Amino acid sequence: MSADLRNEERDPAPGRPLNSGAAAPVSVVACPDGPLLVRGDFVLVGADGEELPRTRRTVALCRCGASALKPYCDGSHKFTGFRSDV
Amino acid sequence: MKQPAPRGEASTLLLAVLTGTVDSPGDALSLLESAVGAAVTRTPDILHDDDLQLALFCLYELHYSGIEGAGDDWEWNLRLLGVRQRIEVAFEARVRDEVVLGELPDATGEAVCAELFRMTAGDSGPSMSRFVARTATDDQLREFLVHRSISQLREADPHTWAIPRLAGRAKAALVEIQADEYGNGLLARMHSSLFARTMRELGMDDTYGAYLDAAPAITLASNNLMSLFGLNRRLRGAIVGHLAAYEMTSSQPNRLYSRGFTRLGYGEAATGYFDEHVEADAVHEQIAGRDMAGGLVESDPHLLADVLFGAAAALAVDSIMTERIMAAWEDGRSSLLPSEAMAP
Numbered sequence A: 001m002s003a004d005l006r007n008e009e010r011d012p013a014p015g016r017p018l019n020s021g022a023a024a025p026v027s028v029v030a031c032p033d034g035p036l037l038v039r040g041d042f043v044l045v046g047a048d049g050e051e052l053p054r055t056r057r058t059v060a061l062c063r064c065g066a067s068a069l070k071p072y073c074d075g076s077h078k079f080t081g082f083r084s085d086v
Numbered sequence B: 001m002k003q004p005a006p007r008g009e010a011s012t013l014l015l016a017v018l019t020g021t022v023d024s025p026g027d028a029l030s031l032l033e034s035a036v037g038a039a040v041t042r043t044p045d046i047l048h049d050d051d052l053q054l055a056l057f058c059l060y061e062l063h064y065s066g067i068e069g070a071g072d073d074w075e076w077n078l079r080l081l082g083v084r085q086r087i088e089v090a091f092e093a094r095v096r097d098e099v100v101l102g103e104l105p106d107a108t109g110e111a112v113c114a115e116l117f118r119m120t121a122g123d124s125g126p127s128m129s130r131f132v133a134r135t136a137t138d139d140q141l142r143e144f145l146v147h148r149s150i151s152q153l154r155e156a157d158p159h160t161w162a163i164p165r166l167a168g169r170a171k172a173a174l175v176e177i178q179a180d181e182y183g184n185g186l187l188a189r190m191h192s193s194l195f196a197r198t199m200r201e202l203g204m205d206d207t208y209g210a211y212l213d214a215a216p217a218i219t220l221a222s223n224n225l226m227s228l229f230g231l232n233r234r235l236r237g238a239i240v241g242h243l244a245a246y247e248m249t250s251s252q253p254n255r256l257y258s259r260g261f262t263r264l265g266y267g268e269a270a271t272g273y274f275d276e277h278v279e280a281d282a283v284h285e286q287i288a289g290r291d292m293a294g295g296l297v298e299s300d301p302h303l304l305a306d307v308l309f310g311a312a313a314a315l316a317v318d319s320i321m322t323e324r325i326m327a328a329w330e331d332g333r334s335s336l337l338p339s340e341a342m343a344p
């Protein structure tokens, strides 16, 4: 049985930035005991300057170190007892 | 949605009325009203009452995809709305009985968010996700997908009812979450599309409602709860709390579900749905707690108890559902109703 995407389900522009264009000021929310929530028109790049894979407008960046999806948060902070000052 | 098989007097009469297979719709409606009236007083537990939960599910379905053979005019038929309300009143009362709320926090965004995270951290009862990760058989994965398919093939829809009922920060937050659920305009990323792909990968029918006849009352109840909260404006606090609870209990279980499918040899086409939720819901839970639920309570402090009730109700009903499924699996039984839909 093929589980391939149907034609109409194919992503027309894989990996395209979702928040390009319009003026969308960047805001970073430091979620208590959790990630940094980043909204707005930003690019996320690795140390080599290459853009990191990103599939959503707003991202949660891990700041506890425990995520298996770094740089993104995967909810692990809730199980490691991570406490932030802010 | 295709017509389900009736499960008792109320659902038999309802489906007969909807599909016009009765000589006199007026008489059939009267019979339906008294059958439902009797059933809600008689039922030992409406959460496990197949007949009433299916009837309620079908009445709600008139507001979603409709039912094959049922005229669209039935959606706002006053007598059917009356029947729906009889079931809803009993259902809501039963759910309220199940839920105990602790002392209410302050009506600030931060306090509401912290309380929701506290409530959702106390995960009691058996864990279906750990079982799926380590032990479930191929057949049990399919059963798991059947239970989930009732909501996931229309994922996000019941919470979307809340959008026009909110304003300001809470609305922006809900729309941000929902846009992600619906794939941000990319059909391939719509969560229901990802779930359909998982079902196809396991050789299952991905038509909405294809396995409804196999879904037991409690699985329908879990879905009906969302429609109850979503379709009644007075319960807008509860639907917001419900969504927050779902988002806050999603990332880690979905990681484990993904692991279970990988363990049994399935690839990215099957696990993509679960993997997407690990990342997405780590974002959503923050937006849901602080901006959506917290924002709603800050703008309308008297909704505080409703928001927490909605979250607690989501957790309570789903934990009863999980217990049922796990009890069946531990006994080596199927957790589904016998149904042709599951015939190999």
Ligand code: FES
Binding pocket: A034, A035, A036, A061, A062, A063, A064, A065, A066, A067, A072, A073, A074, A075, A076, A077, A078
């Ligand atoms: S901050 Fe969430 S996993 Fe690290």
